[in-house]
Amino acid sequence: MKAFQLIAHGQPGNFQLNEVPRPVPQPDEALVAVKACGLNHIDLWLEEAGLPIPAQLPRTPGGEIAGIVAETGTAVRDWQPGDRVAIQSNLFCGECEFCRRGEESICLKGQLLGVDCDGGFAEFTVIKAATLVRLPAGVDFQASAALTLAGSTALHMLTDRACVRPGDWVLAMGGASGVGSAAIQIAKHLGARVVSTGRTEAKRELARQLGAEAVVNTDAPDWPAEVRRLTGKRGVDLVIEHIGGTVLEQSFNCLARGGAVVTCGATTGKDVRLNLWPLFVKQQRLIGSYGRNRADMAETLRWAERGWLKPVIDSEFKLGDADKAFARLRTQGQLGKILVTA
Ligand SMILES: [Zn+2]
Structure with missing residues (x-):
């Protein structure tokens, strides 16, 4: 063969x-x-x-x-x-x-x-x-x-490792990727409001077609501020993350009180800096998810x-x-x- x-x-x-x-x-x-x-x-x-x-x-x-x-x-x-x-x-x-x-x-x-x-x-x-x-x-x-x-990875993140609730805000990173495109659809179907990210207009348009209300460009200097603005300064309840590196560090600046970043990958970097003060004060979580x-x-x-x-x-x-x-x-x-x- x-x-x-x-x-x-x-x-x-x-x-x-x-x-x-x-x-x-x-x-x-x-x-x-x-x-x-x-x-x-x-x-x-x-x-x-x-x-x-x-x-x-x-x-x-x-x-x-x-x-x-x-x-x-x-x-x-x-x-x-x-x-x-x-x-x-x-x-x-x-x-x-x-x-x-x-x-x-x-x-x-x-x-x-x-x-x-x-x-x-x-x-x-x-x-x-x-x-x-x-x-x-x-x-x-x-x-x-x-x-x-990719689809089952996203389902595992959204329904096993974290439990998305109707009305939650979800930030699905990389809306044109396998995990991101599935996460948008799954979160939306389960009643969440979804923001996504994309680094080209074609990727952002795809994320919007899949159900994202807004799509931000993570190459913009303070893109987490845009996510906070979109959510009425509240932040998102869940970040579905697979990019790692500085994007994961910045994603904590998008997170609401009691929110969680769920990570299943690190395509741009495995070592990250994490400020523990906002993490415990806001009772946030970083959750690993594997396959x-x-x-x-x-x-x-x-x-x-x-x-x-x-x-x-x-x-x-x-x-x-x-x-x-x-x-x-x-x-x-x-x-x-x-x-x-x-
Ligand atoms: Zn076993």
Whole structure:
């Protein structure tokens, strides 16, 4: 089978479309024919060797996979060839104390699909059957590959790690990104009022189309003041944050009393300065959020089936053009998700 492999780290890294042996499923595994796989910022971190844990090369990236079960291991009972599936990319053991209470996202033996093992920029991928989630009939492969990682990350942030309430103000950072575009839609559907951010007019327009009442440019000198002005000087109850660096530091200046910044990433910097005085005086919180639980993924797909959460797709590339998909991701000019399709 063909696999798009990272051979050497770099900016850009060295990728090759190689012919590799088709994997054979172990008893508890399934072989999935990949139909669509979304790109995410983690693919760039893998490419640049920017992850805390080194990945073994060659590695086939790609964690946001939708496809069809092609073969099952001898012990697999719940799945059959032909089943349409998405894959939970936070791989989990299913046995530790956190998995037992349904929090697979913080599994003690957690691994990342497409980082710790080969992912979806290939014709097939082999995976533990327990990580499969059934695709509802009304959700196509592209929608799944555009929503299941970023969309479920946003759902996990807004409904598990924090609980958005009707009437809350939510600041969804990066409204044209995967997490941001989903966060706007989810928060809006749950009755919140949403402000978003975008660094180009095209990105700000997309965020407005998705339901943001106002969209600010984080390149402006005192953009948090604009957020406070928009909320009648009150500030927002929740910040859905994935940018990190100075943007995360500044986002605390947007926060209402009792509010929370929920962070699931740090694309521009992992080290931040935090002034504890306003944090405790205003009883604010900084909440970490990592990926999603299997339940979040199933729920994300139900939202997609009902039309409450719509995929925002920037562009699609065939597996043979996966290098072009990465080049597009590196520009950071994309509006929504970039997909590689079969
Ligand atoms: Zn576990």
